[in-house]
Amino acid sequence: MKKLSLMIGAILLGTTAFGAQLQLNAGVEPWRQVGNTKYDTGYSLGAEVLFNAENHPFDYGIGTEWKSNFKGGDSNSTDEIKDIVPIYLTGKYHFMNDAFYGVGRAGWSFVGKNRTDDGMYLGAGLGKDFGPLTVETLYETIDLQGKSKLYDGNNAGMVSIKVGYIFGENTRVKLAKEAAMQAEIAKQEYIKQQKAEAEAALLNKLETKVVVEDNYKVNQLEAENLDMNKIDFLVANVENRQGTIYVDGYTDNRGSKKVNDKLSLERAEKVAKVIEGKLTTENVAVKAEGKGATNFLNNNATKEERALNRRVEVYFQGNN
Structure with missing residues (x-):
């Protein structure tokens, strides 16, 4: 008995060193029968070492169990069956999305x-x-092929209910977690890359000159078109940056240079005050400049073209 126990213990501990799971079981056998003789309820204690198939819902391994003595029997039976220790190979196949699993055992007792x-x-x-x-x-059966008087030409059958506890992580679960972790890392890297690209695109967009006001009346500071959406977009996206918002005012090609320079600056300063009123950070400066009759968008050949050149442009330049 001692040698058998040591051998079983060595097998169980040795296999767990290779990443297997250890399952300890405690069971009750409410129905036991040998031939036509029914016996009292019995009990069992067992241990199994399980390996997990990586790509299939299948666990396999080796196990052993101690079953208590068969006590009782019908009125014609006076024998008490001694305890039984089976050593067996086991397989478990999970189905219905791992909701249940089938159990199979085959070994020697x-x-x-x-x-x-x-x-x-x-x-x-x-x-x-x-x-x-x-x-x-489980339904279990033991056939001693006539070697024991307890099983003369018959076998022992029993129905058992076992409760177990598994130590160690299932290989499939572990691999799934690792795959999920790698997927999450890849996802975060992708998000990080997308964010960097978006920030680069946004910065490029902020540093591109855009017209926020045009169609000024001749020699006036009032314009027909003021695009507050562009101003709000610019302000919202420079709040966490450092740099300068440049506001450039322009005129058409009519009038003197002195008048156009002064008028374009006044138009720029008016828009700059709107922007300054919306900023909540001190890390961004606003600078208004009058560009006068320069940087035309067209040929100034028609009334409509000249109205488009009477404009204010804004852009952001970050600090290096």
Whole structure:
């Protein structure tokens, strides 16, 4: 018995060193029968080492179990069956999205104190996981092929209910977590890259001159078109930056240079005050400049073209 226990313990501990799971079981056998003789309820304690298939919902391994003595029987039976220790190979196939699993066992059993009687051991049933907890119900049969008087030409059958606890992480679950982690890392890297590209595109957009006001009346500071959406967009996206918003005013090609320079500056200063009123940061300066009759958008050949050249442009320049 001692040697058998040591051998079983060495097998269980040795296989767990290779990343297997260890499942400890405690069970009750409410129905036991040998031939036509029914016996009292029995109990069992067991341990299994399980390996997990990586690409299929299948677990396999080796296990052993101690089953208590068969006590009782009908009125014609006076024998007390000694405890039984089966050693077996086991397989578990998960189905219905891991909601349940089928159990199969096949091995050899040892009976009695000296374990001199032995025979085939088979078991089959259904189980369910509740996290690390398991519940299984099995039908088990042991055939000693006539080597023990307890099983003369017959076999022992029993229905068992087992509750188990699994130590160690399932390889499929571990790989799934690693894959999910890698996917999350890749996702975050992608988001980071997209954010960097978006920030670069936004900065490029902020540094591109845009017209926020045009169609000024001749020699006036009032314009028909003031695009507050562009101003709001610019202000909102420079709040966390450092730099300068440049506001450039322009005129058409009519009038003297002195008048046009002064008028374009006044137009720029008026828009600059609007921007300054919306800014909530001191890290961004606003600078108005009068460009006069320069940088035309067209040929100034028509009334409409000249109105478009009477404009104010804005852009942002960050500090290096």
